[in-house]
Amino acid sequence: MSELEAEYRLDYFEEEGFHRKQCPVTDVHFWTRDPDRETCGEPPADDYSFIDNPGFDEAYTLAEMREAFLSFFEANDHERIQPYPVAANRWRDDVLLTQASVYDFQPLVTSGRSPPPANPLTISQPCIRMQDIDNVGKTGRHTMAFEMMAHHAFNTREDADNEYAYEGEVYWKDQTVELCDQFLEHMGADLEEITYIEDPWVGGGNAGPAFEVLYRGAELATLVFMSMEQDPEGNYEMKDGNRYSPMDTYVVDTGYGLERWTWVSQGTATVYEAIYPDAIEFLKDNAGVTLSEEEEDLVHRAAKLSGYLDIDEVDDLTAARAEVADQLDVDADELTELLEPLETIYAIADHCRTLAYMFGDEIVPSNVGTGYLARMVLRRTKRLVDDIGVDAPLDELVDMQAERLGYDNRDTIRDIVRTEERKYRETLERGRRKVETLAAEYADRNDPIPVDELIELYDSHGIQPGMVEDIAGEYGATATVPDDFYSLVADRHAGADATAAAEGHDDRLTDLPETEKLFYDDQERTEFEAVVLDVFERDGDEGAYDVVLDQTMFYPEGGGQPADHGTLATDDATVRVTDVQKHDGVVVHRTDGDPGTGEFVRGQLDVERRRRLMRHHTATHVVGLAARQVLGEHVRQAGAQKGTDSARLDITHYERLEREDVTRIEAVANEIVMENTPVEQAWPDRNEAEAEHGFDLYQGGIPPGDQIRTITIDDDVQACGGTHVHRTGDIGAIKLLSTEPVQDGVERLTFAAGDAAVEATQRTEGALYDAAEVLDVTPEDVPATAERFFTEWKERGKTIDRLRTELAEARASADDAIDIDGTPAAVRRLDADADELRATANALVDNGTIAVLGSGAGGSAQFVVGVPDGVGINAGEVVGRLAAAVGGGGGGPPDFAQGGGPDVDTLDDALESAPEVLRAVHRA
RNA sequence: GGGCUCGUAGAUCAGCGGUAGAUCAUCCCCCUGGCACGGGGAAGGCCGCGGGUUCAAAUCCCGCCGAGUCCA
Numbered sequence: 002m003s004e005l006e007a008e009y010r011l012d013y014f015e016e017e018g019f020h021r022k023q024c025p026v027t028d029v030h031f032w033t034r035d036p037d038r039e040t041c042g043e044p045p046a047d048d049y050s051f052i053d054n055p056g057f058d059e060a061y062t063l064a065e066m067r068e069a070f071l072s073f074f075e076a077n078d079h080e081r082i083q084p085y086p087v088a089a090n091r092w093r094d095d096v097l098l099t100q101a102s103v104y105d106f107q108p109l110v111t112s113g114r115s116p117p118p119a120n121p122l123t124i125s126q127p128c129i130r131m132q133d134i135d136n137v138g139k140t141g142r143h144t145m146a147f148e149m150m151a152h153h154a155f156n157t158r159e160d161a162d163n164e165y166a167y168e169g170e171v172y173w174k175d176q177t178v179e180l181c182d183q184f185l186e187h188m189g190a191d192l193e194e195i196t197y198i199e200d201p202w203v204g205g206g207n208a209g210p211a212f213e214v215l216y217r218g219a220e221l222a223t224l225v226f227m228s229m230e231q232d233p234e235g236n237y238e239m240k241d242g243n244r245y246s247p248m249d250t251y252v253v254d255t256g257y258g259l260e261r262w263t264w265v266s267q268g269t270a271t272v273y274e275a276i277y278p279d280a281i282e283f284l285k286d287n288a289g290v291t292l293s294e295e296e297e298d299l300v301h302r303a304a305k306l307s308g309y310l311d312i313d314e315v316d317d318l319t320a321a322r323a324e325v326a327d328q329l330d331v332d333a334d335e336l337t338e339l340l341e342p343l344e345t346i347y348a349i350a351d352h353c354r355t356l357a358y359m360f361g362d363e364i365v366p367s368n369v370g371t372g373y374l375a376r377m378v379l380r381r382t383k384r385l386v387d388d389i390g391v392d393a394p395l396d397e398l399v400d401m402q403a404e405r406l407g408y409d410n411r412d413t414i415r416d417i418v419r420t421e422e423r424k425y426r427e428t429l430e431r432g433r434r435k436v437e438t439l440a441a442e443y444a445d446r447n448d449p450i451p452v453d454e455l456i457e458l459y460d461s462h463g464i465q466p467g468m469v470e471d472i473a474g475e476y477g478a479t480a481t482v483p484d485d486f487y488s489l490v491a492d493r494h495a496g497a498d499a500t501a502a503a504e505g506h507d508d509r510l511t512d513l514p515e516t517e518k519l520f521y522d523d524q525e526r527t528e529f530e531a532v533v534l535d536v537f538e539r540d541g542d543e544g545a546y547d548v549v550l551d552q553t554m555f556y557p558e559g560g561g562q563p564a565d566h567g568t569l570a571t572d573d574a575t576v577r578v579t580d581v582q583k584h585d586g587v588v589v590h591r592t593d594g595d596p597g598t599g600e601f602v603r604g605q606l607d608v609e610r611r612r613r614l615m616r617h618h619t620a621t622h623v624v625g626l627a628a629r630q631v632l633g634e635h636v637r638q639a640g641a642q643k644g645t646d647s648a649r650l651d652i653t654h655y656e657r658l659e660r661e662d663v664t665r666i667e668a669v670a671n672e673i674v675m676e677n678t679p680v681e682q683a684w685p686d687r688n689e690a691e692a693e694h695g696f697d698l699y700q701g702g703i704p705p706g707d708q709i710r711t712i713t714i715d716d717d718v719q720a721c722g723g724t725h726v727h728r729t730g731d732i733g734a735i736k737l738l739s740t741e742p743v744q745d746g747v748e749r750l751t752f753a754a755g756d757a758a759v760e761a762t763q764r765t766e767g768a769l770y771d772a773a774e775v776l777d778v779t780p781e782d783v784p785a786t787a788e789r790f791f792t793e794w795k796e797r798g799k800t801i802d803r804l805r806t807e808l809a810e811a812r813a814s815a816d817d818a819i820d821i822d823g824t825p826a827a828v829r830r831l832d833a834d835a836d837e838l839r840a841t842a843n844a845l846v847d848n849g850t851i852a853v854l855g856s857g858a859g860g861s862a863q864f865v866v867g868v869p870d871g872v873g874i875n876a877g878e879v880v881g882r883l884a885a886a887v888g889g890g891g892g893g894p895p896d897f898a899q900g901g902g903p904d905v906d907t908l909d910d911a912l913e914s915a916p917e918v919l920r921a922v923h924r925a
Numbered sequence: 926g927g928g929c930u931c932g933u934a935g936a937u938c939a940g941c942g943g944u945a946g947a948u949c950a951u952c953c954c955c956c957u958g959g960c961a962c963g964g965g966g967a968a969g970g971c972c973g974c975g976g977g978u979u980c981a982a983a984u985c986c987c988g989c990c991g992a993g994u995c996c997a
Contacts, residue, residue, distance in 0.1 A: 369926070428993075428994080438938080457929080460929060460930085461993080490995070491996080493996090494929090745993095836944085839944050840944085842944090861981090863981080867944095884980065889980035894943075
């Protein structure tokens, strides 16, 4: 780390007369204007001295503080950028939620592959950090949802190649610190009290020097100078033990916690009271939490202590609280009783804000991904609300925050919350029933409910162990939850994680120039001319070649659209193209012959295939648009695959689709087709397009580059690389074929377009006509007739059962009975199925007769043996012996047994031996 | 995406190789002046679907479909 020391010696510090010091408490190095200062300013070295002693000229609300920050940086030549969604997985696949403002610009902008929306820029980015969930409410300063205010500058080195999307240096360390200093001064902070702590930063494969900015005990900002990337050969070893080397791009990544700043400006005891005082008032009222003045004072003093007791690093909350109580000279239990309701209220306010962000940004609850996180937060919030007895519905609480945050999809948000609440209630009811049965069982046996069962209940049924304890108590059973419960659950999940083998890159391709893509120029053209740049024979695949051309009309597989097929022809030969792939801009045509390197070829697409693919691709956009119109704005693409006969589109939606939804989507989609709307292709500047359309552009993935290709149909604009028809009318028709749930929150729509739609309709119609023919009715009458047939079929089954019983009773007259040690016995061959044998045997037994029945029906020998009560013959034993004679086995209870074997031929012999067997078994 | 659990009567579930059950709801009867309760009875099942193993599968195995849940 010492190699980095020089990195922190800024001219700005020199000019401003800063001193570099080492904190005796925390050992860190820091910079200060105050020559007498010894400590670094961070707890535990220093206290939260801003509480009751606000750090700025005025008290700010959250909105005022945000505006103060953004307008200050605007006045200092930064462009204000609108915040990104909290669902970071919309533009990157390595994280789920946005946890910092810099997430917005990773990886494409920070690596220099795409230009930033402005440079330098300022933003206040909503973030969600789930890892803080347990601390929320308790520590006085943790929130799961927060806004990170920031100013960013994106720089490239002077000696770097001119291959990046931005050039030169905007500003770096000195000006970053200066801006921070100036903003603090602007707000009225006492500059003498500010400390800049040296704290190297590492994260996400990048690293660099960084400062933490401390003021009155509060960490108000982090100034990160992201300038290195992970590199085993690198010169710098960072705190994560990895080596790093400098990058060509270097990025100013700052973070100013909006909530912290607001808090420090107000000097309230906890951050929560500063940022949503109205929500807290409402919840207190609603839950009936009222404190006396004396209690208020105690809570206030306790909160101040919680601040610097650093509870988030204390495992045992009880012990931490006891210490607080000790310092305040009050009883720990009393303090807990006083604080807990407040902590719950703080947490509820925070969680509702988190949910408002999540649902406002159109995250749909699910069993996977961000949707699962949303579900977890919602359920946790629901439990908290129930615990403390808030009777306002959850959707209203979330809506309060959504309104404050300015979301306009509030109706959908409420709908989602209500749907999720209902699902959770059903899970709880299911769980309760399950636990009740289990508790009653263990109470009977006087055993405690074992930990295995607790884990099973939680892991497989989502039942919190606390709930099991409660219910067990009601039933007089006991359950003890071990301290390491959740790690025991985690153990159950320990398993090998699948690692996908990376496909080996073909080095030979890297030397070739990017193929010029003709398919965007005129999507209707199907012929072209090109020069063969190179041909590779495919290893281990006789007669297969990869052909690279200088330009091509062939669309390579991508964006869910399969590759074009067709031919490449020279004067001498024609080869078939069976697949087309793209590797870093080089289009590779797989062919069944070698057209010859350097040859001039004419390419011809399989027109029919391409047309079908185009129709299905455009139809996919239309169906998505229709689904959004019918189901709501939260609907977005979660995946898509086009084909020649059908295509499928996965959409996010929080309820199962019903037939009615599907018919409406289909109707709207076909209206769009009939309106014959133009399908417009454009190549706008990416940042302009983003500013205009937001992230809904990228439902099919994010392409790199300065410019992106967009496809516009009505008000639906998508970044899309596929080929499309000119107007929606060219699709012809869209027929939805089926829907299926892919996962909770995602529905798959399968549909056919154009002639494929007609074919699909004809197929289903054909099936209906076939069915009608079989039933000998008109197609319209098929449903009613099928129902009638089914009902009649069931009735016949019952009639058969009844007649069988009657038949069995009729057969029960034992006039052929033989005597087995004083009991009559009927030994017969019936050649009926097992049900009939059983019924007959039952009837015989009811008449006091031993029944030994054999059947050769169905290709195997079967026996049923029934013995009346009080006759000392074990039916199972008898069956066993008889079955052995036909090469099988059997068994059953002593009064009624069944068996059989494959040798039908010896069935009669076996039956003949039955009387002896009966006697033998009786006497045994 | 991975793990686990579960699909049996209208509902909730038991049965886990050998004749498909319980409770509630429904219908009928009894008890009552009437209601609640109580008693008696009836009706109600492609045991999710498709394969396999077996003399025999609701039950065991495999696949599919569906529901739920935990984890990333």
